[in-house]
Amino acid sequence: MIPLLKKIFLVDLFQGLWVTFRNQHPKHIYTEQYPIQRPKVAERYRGAPRLNINPDNGETLCISCDLCAKACPENLIVVTSVRNEQTKRKDLTTFTYDTSRCMFCGLCEDACPVDALELTQDFELASYTREGLIWDRQMLEEGPKPTQYKA
Amino acid sequence: MAQTFLDSNELVLNMGPQHPSTHGVLRVILKLDGERVNGTECVVGYLHRGVEKIAENRTYQMFAPYVDRMDYVASISNGLGYVLAVEKLINVETTPRAQVVRVILTELNRIASHLLWLGTHALDVGAITPLFYTLREREEILKIFENYCGARLTTHAFRIGGLQYELYEGFEREVIAFCDWFMPKVAEYEELLTNNRIWRDRLVGVGILNAADCKRYGVTGPVLRAAGVKWDIRKALPYSGYEKYEFDIPVGTNADTYDRYLVRMEEMRQSIRIVRQAVGAIPEGPIMAKVPKVLKPPVGEAYVSIEAPKGELGYFIVSDGSINPYRLRVRPPSLINLQALDQMVKGALVADVVAIIGTLDIVLGEIDR
Ligand code: SF4
Ligand code: SF4
Numbered sequence: 001m002i003p004l005l006k007k008i009f010l011v012d013l014f015q016g017l018w019v020t021f022r023n024q025h026p027k028h029i030y031t032e033q034y035p036i037q038r039p040k041v042a043e044r045y046r047g048a049p050r051l052n053i054n055p056d057n058g059e060t061l062c063i064s065c066d067l068c069a070k071a072c073p074e075n076l077i078v079v080t081s082v083r084n085e086q087t088k089r090k091d092l093t094t095f096t097y098d099t100s101r102c103m104f105c106g107l108c109e110d111a112c113p114v115d116a117l118e119l120t121q122d123f124e125l126a127s128y129t130r131e132g133l134i135w136d137r138q139m140l141e142e143g144p145k146p147t148q149y150k151a
Numbered sequence: 152m153a154q155t156f157l158d159s160n161e162l163v164l165n166m167g168p169q170h171p172s173t174h175g176v177l178r179v180i181l182k183l184d185g186e187r188v189n190g191t192e193c194v195v196g197y198l199h200r201g202v203e204k205i206a207e208n209r210t211y212q213m214f215a216p217y218v219d220r221m222d223y224v225a226s227i228s229n230g231l232g233y234v235l236a237v238e239k240l241i242n243v244e245t246t247p248r249a250q251v252v253r254v255i256l257t258e259l260n261r262i263a264s265h266l267l268w269l270g271t272h273a274l275d276v277g278a279i280t281p282l283f284y285t286l287r288e289r290e291e292i293l294k295i296f297e298n299y300c301g302a303r304l305t306t307h308a309f310r311i312g313g314l315q316y317e318l319y320e321g322f323e324r325e326v327i328a329f330c331d332w333f334m335p336k337v338a339e340y341e342e343l344l345t346n347n348r349i350w351r352d353r354l355v356g357v358g359i360l361n362a363a364d365c366k367r368y369g370v371t372g373p374v375l376r377a378a379g380v381k382w383d384i385r386k387a388l389p390y391s392g393y394e395k396y397e398f399d400i401p402v403g404t405n406a407d408t409y410d411r412y413l414v415r416m417e418e419m420r421q422s423i424r425i426v427r428q429a430v431g432a433i434p435e436g437p438i439m440a441k442v443p444k445v446l447k448p449p450v451g452e453a454y455v456s457i458e459a460p461k462g463e464l465g466y467f468i469v470s471d472g473s474i475n476p477y478r479l480r481v482r483p484p485s486l487i488n489l490q491a492l493d494q495m496v497k498g499a500l501v502a503d504v505v506a507i508i509g510t511l512d513i514v515l516g517e518i519d520r
Contacts, residue, residue, distance in 0.1 A: 007348075012346040012347055012348060013347070013348070015342050015346070016342060016343045016344075016347055018342075019280075019339050019342050019343050020280055020343075023284070030287050030290070041297065042294075042297040042298040042301060043298070043319075044297075044298065044299070044300065044301035044316065044319070045297060045301045045302075046300075046301040046302050071212075071213070072213075073209050073213035073214070073216060073217070103216055103220075103305065104302065104305075105215075105216035105305075105307045106300075106301065106302075106307060106315070107212070107213065107216070107307075110315060119301070
C-alpha cells in the first residue's frame, strides 16, 4: 500500500527535486569567474618554469651541471656553457626550455642540485605561436607576463 | 521489390568516435534490427600513443609520469601500480610512512574516479544534475592532490622507492574535513538517483553479465563484484599494506547496470572508511627508501596487479639489466572489461547502449595506451 501511494504522489521525484532546490542557495555557488577572479593555486603547483637568479647580484644560480636536461624524459632542456678559466667553473650561456613538449612532471626540478630550476605557480602559458612556447634564458628568468583583465 | 522492402534489413550504425557518450574516442559499430541491437564491434586505437614502446626508451624513473596518462581519471592508481612493479623488480620495500600516504591518495583517487563515472553515467542516462554535484566534490579531492604534489590530474605523486614530497601542513585536517563533508553528499546522490523511477527503469535488468561470463572474459572490478563475486585485489593479494585496514567488499546480486551503480556507491563509502583509518595512523619516519640514483634492476621480470577503480590493473616489466625496461606491458582493466560489451549489448535497445558503455566505466586513454 505505502509503495503504491509513494508512486502515486511521486515521493521519490520530490525527494530528488528537494536536493536540487537545496543546492540553489547562493552559498553553494562554486563557479569561478576566471579571468576576473583568479584562482590561487597551491604552493607546490607545477606550472611555468623559472630559472632563479641570485637576488643580491643578479647572477644566475645555475651551475650548468646539465642534470635537469638528463633527467627530463622529453629531452626538452638544452643547457650550454663555457668554461671560465679564472674560476675554473662553467658559466651558463644559454638555457632553452621547450614548454610545448613539457608535461610538468617535475623531474627536472627534483634533479637540480642548487634549486636553480623551479616550476612556479604561474599557469598561463599560452602563446600565439609555436616559437613563443620555447623559452630562452631571459624568459625563464623573468617569467611569463600574461595580460591581466580587470572587470 | 516488395519482398526485399519487407525483409528486415540489418542496419549498420556507426557510433563514435566523436560521440559524447562513448567517453572518449571509442567507435562502436552497431548492427541494428529496428530498435534492437544484434551485435557490436568496437574499433579502438584512436588514442594510441605507444606508451609501452615509450617505456623501452626511458629509464625507470623517467617513465613514471607517462603512466598517469593512461587512465588519467585515476592517475594515482596507475602510478602506484607502476612503482610497486618496479619496487618488486629491484626488491625494495618502501617505508611504512610512504605506504600509508600512498593508500590515502589512492583511495581518494578511487573516489574521484567513481565520482566522474557517476556524473557522466547519469548524464548519459539523462540526469544532468548529478554531474554538477559530483564534479564539485571531485574538485575538493583534486585540490588535495594539488596541495600535495602540485598537479591535479597527471599527478606523478609517487616515486620508485617512496614519495618525492613530504606531507604539507594540514594534510590530515584537510582529508578528514573532506571525509566529513563528503559522506552526506553520497546520501544526496542516492536521494537523487537510487529510487528515482526513471533511473531505475533505465538501469534495472539492463546489460546483464553474470559471474560465469565475467570470468570467461576476465572482467574485473565493480562489474565483476556486481555479479556477486567477492574479488578485490586489495583483499585477495594485499599490496601497500591494505591488509591493515578494515573494509568490506560490496557485491551485487543481479549483475545488472543498477547493481553496478550500487556497488560503486558503496565502494566510495568504503574508501572513505579506509582513508579515515589511514589518516589516523600515519607513522613518522622517512618517505623514501634507499634506491640508487641510476636504477639497474637485475635481469628478471615482475608482475604486480592492483585494484584500480576500474578493475585489476597490472604492470609487467621485463628487465635485461640495463637502465631501460626491456619490455613493459600493462594490463588495462578498461580494455578487458570492454570485451564484454558485445555480450551485454546483444538484444538490448539502442538507447541502452550508452547506459551499458557508461556502466563499464572505460577510459580510452587506458584502452588505447
Ligand atoms: S617538467 Fe618534466 S617534462 Fe618538463 S622539462 Fe621538467 S622533466 Fe622535462
Ligand atoms: S640542474 Fe639546475 S644547476 Fe644544473 S643545469 Fe639544470 S638548472 Fe642549472
